[in-house]
Amino acid sequence: MHKFTEDNPLVYTVKGLCRVCYTCVRECPAKAIKIINGQAEVITSRCIACGNCVIVCSQGAKTYYSSITNVDEIVTSPNKSMLCIAPSFAAEFTEIDDYRTLVGMIKAIGFDYVTEVSFGADLVALQYKKLFDSEKNTSLITSDCPAIVNYITHYHPDLVDLLAKVDSPAMAMAKVVKKKYGNDLKIVFAGPCIAKKAESPSFDANITFAELRELFKQKNIYPDKIEKSDFDPPHSGKGAFFPVNHGLLKSIDKTEGLGEGEVITAEGKAKFKEAIEELENGLLKNQHLELLCCDGCIEGPGMTQQNLKLVKRLNISNYVKEKLKNLDVKTWEKDIEEYREISLARRFAPKDRRIPVPDEKEIDKVLHLMGKTKDKDFLNCGACGYHTCKELAIAVCEELAEPEMCLPYTIEKLSDTKEALKQSEKLASMGQVSAGIAHELNNPLGIITLYSSILQEEINEDNEIFEDIKIINEQAERCKNIVGGLLNFARKNKVKLKETNLPEFIEHSFTSLIKPDNVKIQLINELTNPLVKIDPDQMMQVLTNLEKNAIDAMSEGGTLSIKLSENDDVFNIEVSDTGTGIPEENFDKIFTPFFTTKGVSKGTGLGLPLVYGIVKMHKGKINIKSNTNPEKGQTGTSFKISIPKNL
Secondary structure: OOOOOOOOOOOOEEOOOOOOOOOHHHHHOOOEEEEEEEEEEEEOOOOOOOOOOHHHOOOEEEEEEHHHHHHHHOOOOOOOEEEEEEEOHHHOOOOOOOHHHHHHHHHHOOOOOEOOOHHHHHHHHHHHHHHHHHHOOEEEEEEOOHHHOOOOOHHHHHHHHHHHOOOOHHHHHHHHHHHHHOOOOEEEEEEOOHOOOOOOOOOOOOOOOEHHHHHHHHHOOOOOOOOOOOOOOOOOOHHHHOOOOOOHHHHHHHOEOOOOEEEEEEOOOHHHHHHHHHOOOOOOOOOOEEEEOOOOHHOOOOOOOOOOHHHHHHHHHHHHHHHHHHHHHHHHHHHHHHOOOOOEEEOOOOOOOOOOOHHHHHHHHHHHHHOOOHHHHHHOOOOOOOOOOOHHHHHHHHHOHHHHHHHHHHHHHHHHHHHHHHHHHHHHHHHHHHHHHHHHHHHHHHHHHHHHHHHHOOOOOOOHHHHHHHHHHHHHHHHHHHHHHHHOOOOOOOOEEEEEEEHHHHHHHHHOOOOOOOEEEEEEEEEOOOEEOOHHHHHHHHHHHHHHHHHHHOOOOOEEEEEEEEEEEEEEEEEEEOOOOOHHHHHHHHHOOOOOOOOOOOOOOOOOHHHHHHHHOOOOEEEEEEEEOOHOOOOOOEEEEEEOOOO
């Protein structure tokens, strides 16, 4: 039997087809799917092979190991070969009216024999009945669903001893046919289950009904060209009910309920997990559980006929009724007596795959990163594939998920990114034209400045044209400053990082400020470590621009405050003033080149766009808060810059 490993997985992702919709994450009961490089990858060591991800993936990005090549090798080998088919075939091959046609098609592939697994189910049912009758004062979990067995051994290893130590119907049938047809017989199992491929070495190959259909297609085998053939013995009885809900109970005449000696059934990823958790928590004492990972085997991932549950149940029921009506009861009883002494004992071992729950501080850190700081932030919308925001945070800590899987968090980031892109486009455009503008204007501006300065020096102040010359000189200087600002956008998008003592750096920025006496300056330092990595030259431009703007906004006096703070990953520089504030309608324009609220000749509108560009080159963020209404509190503006500590 094929050995499944991380290098040779049973269930895996087809590269490039995954659209990262998180549906598979949501449907995986074992949380065995990790988002890696934009693809939802299956973690083989955690996978229970239930195949839920295969069923729900609309893009076909989830698939499983194909055993078709193995089957070809078996039917062409010198050994006799047999295909044991699960009784759920009646729900799969609905287009075939007579089961004998299907048997004939299977033999046309090259198999010497074809039998039903359901005779093995008859034998297993007898073993279960003994266990249920003899162990009324304890709990028991049926073990015929390999995905359930995987889930318990991997994630609830303390319950392993409660698994019924009985072979599955398929494993039982393998032992029967080996005894009847010889140990050299090559056996292939066909059914609706992916997990069967890794259940046990009882079979030489395991294929799904989907693969069986593919074999028919490859070998041009069609129902209208086939000679009908019956199943090879031994033939089954009520065991054919196994694929449907409560099929086991029908086989052993047990009722479903919560009374003594009765069996609780739970099918599907949500219900079986709930039943296991309630059993583990002591809420289901002395109860027997029949658990199926799918909603009955007729809903297995190896089926091609999906979403026809009632029709499939009806087909199974009709097939079994017809089968029992024609059953040679005496021969069946004789076969049961002949093979019931075969040992169907089975052993289970814990294979603990649980990941330790992360520390609450780690979880809170991730929640804070995703903006989950207040009760109202915990939407628990499930869009990420996890039931709650905390479950997602735990998965992030366990390196099974990413914060970006949180839809509200991602939308907020996209909103920020959209604004950043808009601003970047503006800055990029400015960068493209600035070099040309500088080239065209610098020379004539230099000449105008030179000659206007000479004229101003030579003309007496009493001369009537002195003031005109003075205005020409001032405006030429202003144009020169505008061109100088534009040149900042033409610079390369690189920063030269240098370890800097930030409080001392801030103090130094104050030395170049020209401030009136009615403006006070204060520095609030809350850093535990004053050393940070920045580009000092560029960051000085940021500070001087913000500080100058703050002073200009406080014509009546006030306080300029610079607060230094930090959290785990970033340090913050907050420049605040108690000036007039910025009207809310100007917020969208504040970083737009040439936009300014200052009077004529008092501003170029390039300072804040330059600040924005430098902060972004430091991979940082800049946020603004402002108040213009004294009734709402102190007026003024605050620019908060957040820079990553590890650039």
